[in-house]
Amino acid sequence: MRIISVMGILLLVQLGLSGCTSDKELWQQSLQAGASEAVADLKRLTVKINNQSIRNVKLLKSYADVVKKESPDLAVIVDALATDATTNGLIVKGLKERLESANKSIPQAIKGGEQAVTQLQQEFSAIQVAADPTLFGMMLTDPINVLADMSNGKLARVEAMSKEATLRANKSGDYGAGSQLVGNPSYGQWKENSQGRSFWEWYGMYAMFSNLFRSPIYYGNWAGNRGYSYYSDYGRNYYTSPSQRKGQQAQATKTKQKFQKSGKSFKSPYAKTRAGASATAKRSSVKSANKFSSKSKRSSFKAPSKFARKNSRFNQSTARSSYSRTSRSFSGGK
Secondary structure: OHHHHHHHHHHHHHHHHHOOOOHHHHHHHHHHHHHHHHHHHHHHHHHHHHOOOOHHHHHHHHHHHHHHHHOHHHHHHHHHHHHHHOOOOHHHHHHHHHHHHHHHOHHHHHHHOHHHHHHHHHHHHHHHHHOOHHHHHHHOHHHHHHHHHOOOOOOOOOOEOOHHHHHHHHOOOOOOOOHHHOOOOOOEEEEEOOOOOEEEEEOHHHHHHHHHOOOOOEHHHHHHHOOOOHHHHHHOOOOOOHHHHHHHHHHHHHHHHHHHHOOOOOOOOOOOOOOOEOHHHHHHHHHHHHHHHHHHHHHOOOOOOHHHHHHHHHHHHHHHHHHHHHHHHHHHOO
């Protein structure tokens, strides 16, 4: 009986002490759990990429081989696109950089309070969703379809309507080879010229696309006339860092203000989903949204109410009092 009593006391003490866990300690635990899950998911993705067990990883490489054979002068840019099918590609590198940045942000988020913690939890959730092999495969459809458009008709687009059908369905502009990558911060950025107009500036070797489509792609024109791309229409929520998203929002706001001064209307390039995705791509986006929602709900945290805190302190006090009384009784029985 005495053993049972002591076990009960210890349980009461443990429950009482756990009730006193501070908000910051709970935030720390939640964020570290999110970080650990993201690390594990990203590791699983890299294994699948290295094993080439994702269909579009193989397809991107085979498309690259065809285009290089057809147009040897494009080998440099084709090879750059093909790296997306490896762990050294821009997509995986971007996820790794975001995860590293999010990990470093944990102490600052805890200092910032519940809102900052929630935002960081959402970033961990987004990285986990982006590391899903199926969604990663869908993201590869953009570089795959860029290569298809560069193949002189030898290759078909994947999980998307043909270029001609997409242009007709959206009444969009033809921005030439690489248009699926415009607006994706992994491949370039919007830069303002001396006249105050924002144009798309490609990074590194992707600047060769400017030679294939010589006219600058201006943000104000592209925003209302862009065609379909998996990133812009479905993947952006998971493959965009918080800082990149702020940049996109700032660009849209600045352009809208300029348009309004000129008496013109402006809509964000992401105000509506463009036509062009296959049924599989659409289903994938729905699954991704559900997965993100589920992860966000599981990791969400709300600070304990005043009543709960008072109740926790009461439980702790009761546990200590009970332990003290029973301990004396137990000692006296020796």
